[in-house]
Structures are given as C-alpha cells and as structure tokens.
Amino acid sequence: MANIAKKVSWSGRGDDRGERTPLLNGDEEVKYNRQVPDTLDYDNSENQLFLEEERRMSHMGFRCLEIRRWVICGLIGFLTGLIACMIDIAVEKLAGYKYFAVKLNIEKYTELGGLSISLILWAVLNSAFVMFGAIAVAFVEPIAAGSGIPQIKCFLNGVKIPRVVRLKTLVIKVFGVICSVAGGLAVGKEGPMIHSGAVVAAGVSQGRSTSLKKDFKIFEYFRRDTEKRDFVSAGAAAGVSAAFGAPVGGVLFSLEEGASFWNQMLTWRIFFASMVSTFTLNFFLSIYHGKPGELSSPGLINFGRFDTLNYFSFFPLHFPGGVLGALFNIINYWLTIFRIRYIHRPCLQVMEAMLVAAVTATVSFAMIYFSNDCQPLGQDNTEEYPLQLFCADGEYNSMATAFFNTPERSVRSLFHNPPGTYNPVTLGVFTLAYFFLAVWTYGLTVSAGVFIPSLLIGAAWGRLFGILLSFIASSQSIWADPGKYALIGAAAQLGGIVRMTLSLTVILVEATGNVTYGFPIMLVLMTAKIVGDYFIEGLYDIHIKLQSVPFLHSDAPPTSHWLTAREVMSSPVTCFNRVEKVGRIVDVLSNTSTIHNGFPVVAHTSPVIPTRKICGLILRSQLIVLLKHKVFVERASSRLSQRKLQLKDFRDAYPRFPPIQSIHVSQDERECMMDLTEFMNPTPYTVPQETSLPRVFKLFRALGLRHLVVVDNENRVVGLVTRKDLARYHVGKDGLEELHLAQT
C-alpha cells in the first residue's frame, strides 16, 4: 500500500510561488535562492483577442510565420556556432600563451634548480585568469555560475529562473568560461555552450534585449511562453550540437528535457538549428585552422575516430562508473551545502575560486615534479607542449602532457594514444587527484561545465583498467586496446555523475562517430544510472533540488493512484466574477501572503447565492495589463475614442509585467468595474474532483499547463492544481512521499 509519509495541512497556501525549500534553514536559503523561480505557461490563453487575431490571419500569414520561425532557428544555430568557435579560439590562444610561458620558465629553472619560481608563476597566472572570471560571475551576474544545464533543464521543464536567458548572462558566461578554462581549472567549456545557445535563442526569437534596452520590433508574434520555449529548446540543442558535434544528440537532449512538448515541425526546426550550429562551428574552425573546405571539427570536443568495435572488451566497467559517480555527487552535495552556509559573499566566492586555481596548479606541478614517467618523443609528435623536465633527451614527461593540455586534448590522447603511452601509476595518481579537484571545482562561482572533467576522470581509470587487464591477458590479445576501455570508462563516469541516458548515449555515439559503439555505451550508461541512483540522484538533479524548484518529472510516481485531484489541489481558490470590481482585483493582486498567478473567472447565475460556475481563467499578468490601461466598464464610452486594447499591448509587456505596486489606482477607480470576458481564457482545461493524480499529471504535463481548474459535477470551481501541487510527490524509500515545497 502506498504510504503518504508526511501529509501537511494545505489550505490557505499560495500557488505557483517561488517559496523556499525546508532542506536548508531560513537564512541560508535566502542566500542560495536569491532568484525566486516563476513558472512558464505553455497553454495559450485562447481569449477573444487571441482568437480574433488568429482568425484574421490568412493561410499565407501562417506560412510567413512558419518561415520566420525557420529563419530564427537558422540564426540561432549560426550565432551559437559562432560563439562556440569564439570560445574555442580564445581558450586555445590564452591557454597556449600560458603553457608557453610556464614551459619556458620551467625549462629555464630545471637546470638552475629554482623550480618553486615556476610553480609560483603558474599558480599566479591561473589564479589571475580565474579571478577575472569569478569576479565577473560573482559580482555581475551570479546566475552565470556553473554549467547552466540545471537552469536550462528547469526552463525546458517549465520553470522560469529569473535572468537566466538575458544577454548579460550570456556575456558573463562566455567571458567566465574562457577565464576558467584558460585558468587551468578542472572544468570543460561544453556545458556552458548549452546555456549560451539557450540565451541566444531567447534573445533572437524575441527580437529585443532587456540588457541593451533595445527593441527591434521584429518577431513580436513570438512574445509568449509557448513560442519562446520552443526557440529555447532549439537553442539548447544548438548548444549541445556545437559542443559535441552531435546534432541528433542535441535534439534528443531538448526532447528529453522538454519531455512532453513533442511536435513534428518543432523537432524538425530544432534539428535545423543544431545542424546549422555544428556546421557553422566546423566551417569557421576549418578556416581558422587554415584548411577551408575540410570539415573535420564538428564540435568543441571530438573523440577522434574509433575503429570497428570488438565486443569482447565491454563488460566489466559498468559498476565503478555508478559508484564513483555517486561518490562525486555525494561529496559535491556536502560541499554545496557547506558553500551555501559559509561562502555566500561574492568576495569569499572569488577567493575560493582563486584558491582552487592555485591548488590545481600546485597539485599539477607536484605531480609533474615527482613523476618519473618519461616517454620517448615520437616522430609524429602530437603533444603541443612536450616538457622534458628531468627526462633524458628525446623524451618527455608524460604527466606534464596531461596537465599541459586543455582537458579536451587529454581526453583524446587517453582514447587514442597507443598502448604503453601511460604508466599505470601515473594514471592512478592522476585519476585520484583530478577526481578531487573536479569535485571541488564544480559549484565554484565560475562558469564551467562538468562534462569534460568527468570524461577525463573516467578515461583515466578506464585506461588504467585496460592496462592492468593487458598484464593479466596476453598483451597481444584483443583485450589489449586500453583506448577502448578509456572510452567506456569515460562514458561510465559521466553517466554516473549526470545520469542522463538517451541523449548522452547519442551524444557519445556521435562524438565517437561509430554507430556500433552505441550498444556498449548504452549499457554502460544504464548500469551507471541504476547503480548511481541507488546512492544519490544525478548532479544536476541535486542542484535543482537545492534550488527548491518545482520540477516535474515525465510521469507521476507509480504508486500515486491513491491520490485524487481533490487531495492534491489547492483550495479555497480566489475567483473573480466575470465583471469584477477594480478594488477587489487590486486587493487580491496586492495580497503578498498568497501570490496567485491564475484566477478562475466564475459566473453567478443566481444573483443571490454565488454558485461559482466556471466560465474562464485569467492570469495575473493579464489583469496587470488591464489595470495599467485602465480598461474599466465606466470608461467604455470614453474609450470609444481611444483605441481598443490589443494583443500587442500584452506582448509589449511580456515577459516582465510590472508589479502591482507600480500601478496607481485611485480611490474613484477602485469603485469602477472591469469586464474580463474579452480577456479571460473562456475554455480552460478542467478535471472532476475524483480524477486520479496520474491522470491529472498526464494532462498537466502533456499540455504544459500552469493551472488546472478542478470542478465538481455542477461545473463549480472547487480547487486549482498548479505545478507545485504535483511536484511535491515523489517516490522515496517508504513509498510515496510529499516534499515540503511551497508552504507559506
């Protein structure tokens, strides 16, 4: 029997608000959760204005809109590709200068014996880069911290985190990621690309920028949640596509996260944006590398081509991925809690980031210094910065290779360098050190992704495993290619940390460029997820949970058939009459104890007894626009001279509708009446009270609703189901549990 662990009293509670989670106590939450998330409404409010506009539009008009959508998607892809290209080149250049300077310095002091000066130079250079990045993030736009994937996941899920898709965020993100990667942190530049793509999409599709305070007066039709979300999905997909050269993976990422909003034409446009993005990156990088026409770098990271799969080698690495991934997540979780408690002032955050940079440099230096792993300098020398250090002439220090490279190159060499390139002890120490550095780094106030560090850790222990195996098996057998173990290890580690499944498989398959690797990669990701889920959730989900976001999963919890709409809904509901007094509207909207965003509109069939029969649904944002334009019944006669309120007025206010406090309503006006008929959605979706939770959930999720009205069998409003009401149920150890979201 399903067991409702903690049932809390629910009446008088606000709906749809960004309240804080009781996971952390009062004060801490405030610091972590400075942005109160809002929810998106994917259900068009089909009011009279909307229907009139749609009906006025000819078939050709719809076709033009469709063409415009395609153009926007093309632009999104192009700009995202361009940004990826820019980041790539900037990082290469900056890191190149840095490694060159340090290398010269080390070479100079290797003989003289003052290597501590080199260490200090390196640590200072790294810290300086990281400082700039951290300052920008901490002081200018804190939402640009991290990979941005949790935020984009939330956005696609229907939760709007403020400022997440602004131009300013993009600028800081790009600057931050260049600094943190060039600063030698254990981070990747791939995750932030997804966020960047999403910002580009939001900006281009709306035809204006709040940060620049510029409205280009184009694409006004797309200024609503439904359309914006579609474009943001395309942007996220374009970001994935540019990051990994994986257009199909990008599409699947968007679909996996946007889950229910599948639509054939939309998917096709998302795919177009992805394709354009990877093509743009490829094109410009091919020009930058001086080989125009040779399109060989479809993504920021390329795994290089893997040859035909031999399937004997793919079975023993699944388990450690899940365990190590879970370990990573557990440590990072505690670290994040610690950070929320003690490191919440921007200057402290910058200092922590600088400290991590310095420690990273020191650890790297120590490992290079103490390792005696000398490798002969090959003919076809693929290392850009071979460091001789204490090795004999014609040899180089292979540990230095691992640290004197961008992590992307290190991953590739772990995959492809011939057997014997790496000493097992070197690899073991490297894995350990990099693991803890990466755990410490994720969650710093810098823009950075966790994909590449995860891949690198996994590739290192995967290759280590392969080497050890080849000691046991005969070294010439088919078991002996450690590069393939590195690939599987990388997949296992990444899967164990982020727990993405479908899209990650496709991304990795596209990055390896060989479809036969799909099956083992899928198996390894599945096992890593199952094993990891036993211990703790995925890294992104942890961070989403810490932000107390009402995140809806794709299905209702399996044992939730016990619950009905009557039990999950919020009630009583504040309703408005079809023709309502302005004073009451203002009072309801101003009431800070219950911030509602949607209000059922009811018709009073009998003037004496209020029957609350539903006849529509109106949104807070619509009411605010109406109040702002003073659309009162008493002014209707004088309004004849004025122009009629149009959909355009709502669009101009989108998405940042003014707060109710900024609208002045005089005492006289409070006595006026407002006729909501024209503006409310006359056909909101409703469910009867007996509907089971899974059924409510399915309707809510499939249509991307924000409010679902619960009615009795006389069609009277009895409650309202919002995202929070559904998000608080989840399956725990003792069956169904209720989270303490959204309490006032």
Add this chain to the structure above:
Amino acid sequence: MANIAKKVSWSGRGDDRGERTPLLNGDEEVKYNRQVPDTLDYDNSENQLFLEEERRMSHMGFRCLEIRRWVICGLIGFLTGLIACMIDIAVEKLAGYKYFAVKLNIEKYTELGGLSISLILWAVLNSAFVMFGAIAVAFVEPIAAGSGIPQIKCFLNGVKIPRVVRLKTLVIKVFGVICSVAGGLAVGKEGPMIHSGAVVAAGVSQGRSTSLKKDFKIFEYFRRDTEKRDFVSAGAAAGVSAAFGAPVGGVLFSLEEGASFWNQMLTWRIFFASMVSTFTLNFFLSIYHGKPGELSSPGLINFGRFDTLNYFSFFPLHFPGGVLGALFNIINYWLTIFRIRYIHRPCLQVMEAMLVAAVTATVSFAMIYFSNDCQPLGQDNTEEYPLQLFCADGEYNSMATAFFNTPERSVRSLFHNPPGTYNPVTLGVFTLAYFFLAVWTYGLTVSAGVFIPSLLIGAAWGRLFGILLSFIASSQSIWADPGKYALIGAAAQLGGIVRMTLSLTVILVEATGNVTYGFPIMLVLMTAKIVGDYFIEGLYDIHIKLQSVPFLHSDAPPTSHWLTAREVMSSPVTCFNRVEKVGRIVDVLSNTSTIHNGFPVVAHTSPVIPTRKICGLILRSQLIVLLKHKVFVERASSRLSQRKLQLKDFRDAYPRFPPIQSIHVSQDERECMMDLTEFMNPTPYTVPQETSLPRVFKLFRALGLRHLVVVDNENRVVGLVTRKDLARYHVGKDGLEELHLAQT
C-alpha cells in the same frame, strides 16, 4: 478568411467507424478496403476496477512491471534482428543461386549465339520466385502486401488496421519479401523489416498469438491499447534499426509517427530495442560471414564509410529530387487507382506480379545485351558476378553489374566505385528503365519496400550528374567525386518519394556513418519535400488516403481557429444511464446504422427531466464483456457466490471482443438492469462547446484520445468528438476543406 469548402450535414452520423472514402465509387472501395479500420484508445479507462488493481500494487510491483517491459523490448530487438538476419541470408543465397545459374547459361550461349534461351531462363526463374511470393500474399494474407510502412504509420497514429500485427502476416511478409527480392523485382527488403518488427512486438508483448491460438499466460498486464502501442513503437524502431543499422533513426521514426506519445522511459526502451536489434543482426551476420567479433554490418544496407565532407559539392541536386519524386508518386497514384478498379482478383494480382517480374528480367537483359560498357576487371574485384558477355578478356560488362546484384550492392557501388566506373549513357538508360520498373512494382501484391529502389534511382542520376559536372569542371577538382553526388541524389529521390524528414535524415546519416553529412542531407530532404509537396503528397500518405483512414496529423490546420467543438462534434450522442436497462444496451449496440464505440454515462439528477449530466464514459468493448458475463443488478445476489468481474476478464477478451450478435440475451434478461458505475471511466476528459478546434485537437492528440465529450456549462453532454471529426479537416488550395470521411 478561412473558407469551409464543403460543409455536410452531420447529424445521425456514426462515430469512429471505418466508412469508405468517396475518392472511389462504391464498388471499388469495397474491394480496396476489405479491412475496416478501427481506432486505438490510448487513454486508460480509469474505472474502479483499474484503480483498485493499481492501488493494490506495491512499489515493487511497479518495478517488476518495468523490468518486464525492458525484457520484452530486449526480446523484440533480438527477434527482429534475427528475422532481418534470416531474410538477408535467404535472399543472398537464393539470389546467388539464380545469378550463378543465369551467368553460366549466358556464358554458355554468348559464343553459341542462343541468348534468347538465357533470357527465357532468367525470366522464368524470376517469375517463379515472384509467383510464390505473390500467391502467398494474394491468397493467404493480403495485408502483407507492400512495405507495410503505411499500415504501421496508421497504427502508431492510432488507427488499427485489422490483422496487421498478426503472426500469420509476419510469416507471409518474410516469405514474400524473400521471394520478391530474389525474384529480381525493383524492390528492397528494408521497408518490410519495419512491419516485421512491429508484428514481433505485438506478439511478444501480448504473450499470445491468435494465429497459433496459443496463450502463454504471460504479460497479461500489457493487454491493452496503451501498452501494446508502446511496444509496437519499439518494434517498428527495431525494424528500422535492423534495416539501416540506424538505431537512433529508428527511435526518431517511431517518435515522428507516434508523434505525441513522447515519454522519457518509453523512448529509452525503444532505443534499447533498436540497439539490441542492430547488435543482434551485426553479431549473427559476423558469424555467418565467418568473422565473429568484427561487427561491421549493423544494418541490412550499409552505405559504406564516406570520408570527410567537402561542402562545395552539395547544392544543385535538391530540385530534381522533389520533381522526380512527385512524378513517381503521381504515376503510382494513377496506377493504384487502375489496380483498384481492374486488378482486384487474387489470381489477376499474381499474374500482374509475374508479368512485372518477366518484364524486369527482359528489360535488364536487353540493357545488358545492348550496352557496350566494358570495364576492366580490377585487382580488388568487388563484383560477385562479373559477366564478360561481349567484352574483351579481362573486362566485364558494367551494366550487368547493376542488374546482377541485389539492389543494396548496386547502391553501394554507385556511392563508392571510383570515378570512371560508369559510362554516362549506361547510367542514363539505367535510371530511366529502373524508374519505371520501380513505379510499376510498388503496389503489386508482393511484400516489398520502396526505399532501396528510390535510393538506387537517385544514386544513378546523382552519379550521372556528378560525371557530367566533372566534364565541365576540371576532372581533378574537388567537384569530381561522383560518389558524393550519388549519395545526395539518392537522398533527394528518396525524400521526394516518401517525404519523411527528420527520421530519414538521421537514418541516412547513420547509414553513411559521418555526421558532417547531416547538414547537406537535411537540406536536400527539406527541399525535396517542399518541391514534392507542391505537386502531390508523399507515397505513403497517398496510400493511406486511398484507404480512407482517419489519419491525424500532428497539428490542427493553421486556419481552423474559426471552428469550435460545437461545430466539429457529433451530436446527438447516444448516452446511457448509470443504471441502464439491458434491453436498451443491446439495442444500441446492435444498431448497425450507427456503430458507436464510446458512450457517455449520464446521471439523472431529476427523475422527471433528463438532465444528461456527465458522470462517466463506457466503451462498447466493456459493455460487451459485461453482457457476456451477464453482470446484471438482478443477479447481484446470486453473484455473491460467483466471483466478481475483474480486469482480467476484460484483458482476456482483448483485443478481439466478440460482436454483439454472438451474445445471446434472453427476453427476460432484457428487462434486467445493469449498473455501469464500477466499469465506466468516471473522469473522462471533457471540453466546453466554445473550445476552438486547435485546442480540441491538441488535447485529443497529446493524450491519444478516442472520445472527447463536449459539455455545456451545466456539465451536460451535448456532443462527442472522435478521431473522424478531427481528421476530416485539412488545408486545401482554397483554405480549410472538409473531407468526406465517415458518412453513413
């Protein structure tokens, strides 16, 4: 302004019936449309029995179900891969024997000068093969004809075409496709794989077979439309995956066709089935080819590896693909109409198939005979049956290569043979001949797909274009690789014929194994679709339309905001009372003039005036089971001794519920009452009358509904929207048009 071209009177019309299209007049339709399609219900009927069962189930129970789903998907993939492998080997063997025999014969008579004997031998062999295949299809299971893709599209869309997923169909399909490919028809074996995968899925997931009359008593939980459809999607994806070595393409195919039913776990299972399928095929083929462990044939067709894209070469081939595709479809459309009119008797159908086989052999022979395209026999001779004919020693006839190969091999050699392998005149004649043969062949009463012939035609004219271009440009320039033009031509031709977009791009990209080809392939498919759509619909859509299936597209027509639920719904609706007289139920169900499948259940609040307030929805199938078990109120006392009716009784009857005529109800029993409360779905989805068509459409499609009740603002039933009501609107030349579907 939207223009409703033909508005027909709509009252008294049956809902949800397989009526015939007025595209053809009376008699013809009957012959074409022997199977009356039914619709699937993807909305669980959440009645008390269902809820009780779900509530009884523990969390562990749900987990077991989930594991069982995974096991089934694995099995589906495995069996589909195995079938693909079997077909491949059988075709290779049979075609091998045939070519060997003909080749020996030709070689014998080339010198003697009696080549007409060879021709006759060839034609007879081909006709014999085709005859067996055609007899099986025409006399045993006509639904196995063609590629089966239109039928699977319909199934995933929610239209059930009878017998389409039976074991017998699978057997005939496999046998038929082996015969027709071995018989040298211009067909491929890839399309039928999709159908085969779907049948396997339906069979395995239900744990029983009607054809074998065997019930394994397993997987009983999955005996309902919702679950079955999920597995069939997985099966179709596994089929695509095995056919093209494209697991991701398979997933996208299922999603594109199943459109709205996206769900994360489901997609992941579909992907699993796809992966297992391609892996199984690869594994067994590698053993068959004597190289176990070298997994190099993930699909029935492999395009071979393409090297890096040079993007200069991809822009001038988009247009002809659309035009030639449309031409193909137009000719085939008229041919199909002709066939429906005149070739409807099985023996005529067999004779036509044999005639086509003989003509194909003759045309091939003539072309080989008259072509003087001799090529030197290379060192690394890739041709399996090089035919010297009239060529000099050490040379072979290249036209013979094209015909003495399975079409898959021909495609591959057009893609990869070095420049200069083909004579332009040969290619031109070949394209022309093969085009008309392929048009004639599609729609014959044989199991066969259109993918490979389309690819072959396109590859031929693409390569021809490449060769001509290299005459103009310098032959050593980057423009000079005709193989890449062949690839783009193939994509253009296929896209122009089938008009699939997203999934086809991914399938082709996976088949080429190079992600950078994605962008040009996508562009070419898009253009081909746009150009082709200008002339006529896609081939599958034409055939679906000819079957007058109520196929729902993914969106409502853009200009349909004019219409509301009130205008599209069927009314008046036959309703039942919560406690209804058995006689009335039997009468309603027996009424052949209005075959309804769903009935709103209404509560009479006042005994005098029937208010028709909705309180549930009950299905014909449920009523039939109730009648069969005689669940009457009057027998309730005696039923105490009997066991209570359970969900199992409904599952056992699924999916072929007995017709009402087979259930005997005595005159006494007619006077009994039946209490529907426990069995009806108490929370059907409802919409108000004013809801716009796009909104109704979205709800209907997103939830996969079969019936949507339209209520007034008192919650009284005023109408019922079914699939037919929505499918009949489409955008024509003059705006919105109404199709004449579903008239009684």
